[in-house]
Amino acid sequence: MTTPNNFATTFAVDSATGTVQLAVVGEFDSSTVDAFETASGRVVDLEPTAVELDLAGADLIDSAAIGAIMRFRRALQPLPTTLKINAPLPFQQRLFEITGLSFILDTEATTGQPVGEGNQGGPRSSPES
Amino acid sequence: MGPGSGDSISIRLSNDTEMVAFARLVLRHTLEPLDDLQDPLFYGAFTEVVTNAIEEHRRLGIAHDVEVRVSLGGRPEIAVRDHGQGFDPNMGSDPQPEPQSESGRGLVIARSVVPGMRIESSPVGSMVFLPYPVRSEPAE
Numbered sequence: 001m002t003t004p005n006n007f008a009t010t011f012a013v014d015s016a017t018g019t020v021q022l023a024v025v026g027e028f029d030s031s032t033v034d035a036f037e038t039a040s041g042r043v044v045d046l047e048p049t050a051v052e053l054d055l056a057g058a059d060l061i062d063s064a065a066i067g068a069i070m071r072f073r074r075a076l077q078p079l080p081t082t083l084k085i086n087a088p089l090p091f092q093q094r095l096f097e098i099t100g101l102s103f104i105l106d107t108e109a110t111t112g113q114p115v116g117e118g119n120q121g122g123p124r125s126s127p128e129s
Numbered sequence: 130m131g132p133g134s135g136d137s138i139s140i141r142l143s144n145d146t147e148m149v150a151f152a153r154l155v156l157r158h159t160l161e162p163l164d165d166l167q168d169p170l171f172y173g174a175f176t177e178v179v180t181n182a183i184e185e186h187r188r189l190g191i192a193h194d195v196e197v198r199v200s201l202g203g204r205p206e207i208a209v210r211d212h213g214q215g216f217d218p219n220m221g222s223d224p225q226p227e228p229q230s231e232s233g234r235g236l237v238i239a240r241s242v243v244p245g246m247r248i249e250s251s252p253v254g255s256m257v258f259l260p261y262p263v264r265s266e267p268a269e
Contacts, residue, residue, distance in 0.1 A: 060153075062173050062177055099237065
């Protein structure tokens with residue numbers, strides 16, 4: 001049976017800046033997390049200078065998806081990589097508020113600091129373990 | 130999809146999380162459309178509840194389908210039934226799970242975005258009831 005799954009990821013590399021943009025489109029839930037993790041794993045393998053995770057095209061996000069985003073963020077932490085998460089839709093902002101994770105949105109880390117604890121300062125004072 | 134009877138529709142889902150998207154599609158074609166904020170929040174909450182039920186069946190090796198029943202009389206309500214071992218109906222009441230946590234966010238989200246959500250749970254199964262938003266009532 002074919003399920004109505006419109007999920008897709010795309011990534012674009014800017015070789016001049018070393019930035020990788022990973023964009024998510026469609027319904028991002030437990031049934032599509034594996035596809036995201038495959039794509040995000042490729043991004044980590046590239047060891048880019050900067051990563052932008054664009055969720056603007058995600059029209060549904062569940063807790064499994066949020067867990068996958070947190071794992072992606074954690075995988076980047078040992079690298080000298082900045083991460084920016086773009087989640088502009090009101091429902092996305094609301095989800096990150098509910099889960100106490102608003103601090104990871106639209107923040108950038110600097111080299112040697114945990115991702116998301118750069119300029120704006122998250123609620124944590126130590127790296128995730 | 131099971132036979133509709135009177136004011137309700139029954140959807141039986143095999144124990145595969147890909148079926149959740151199918152259930153969402155059926156509900157979106159059956160119920161009044163929600164606005165751009167309500168839709169992803171409500172169907173996100175529905176996804177959390179159905180995924181939990183399917184994962185409970187898979188964890189326990191339960192062959193029964195998860196049932197989604199949509200009551201259409203008056204204000205619609207969606208009930209999700211599983212045959213698992215039950216859980217604490219107050220689970221997910223903590224509004225702020227640890228940021229590092231890999232799990233435990235699903236019911237927190239569902240409770241936060243679906244006012245009036247309620248849970249009946251016993252050692253032989255659980256029912257989670259999700260009142261469908263009315264257009265004048267923000268999901269949250």
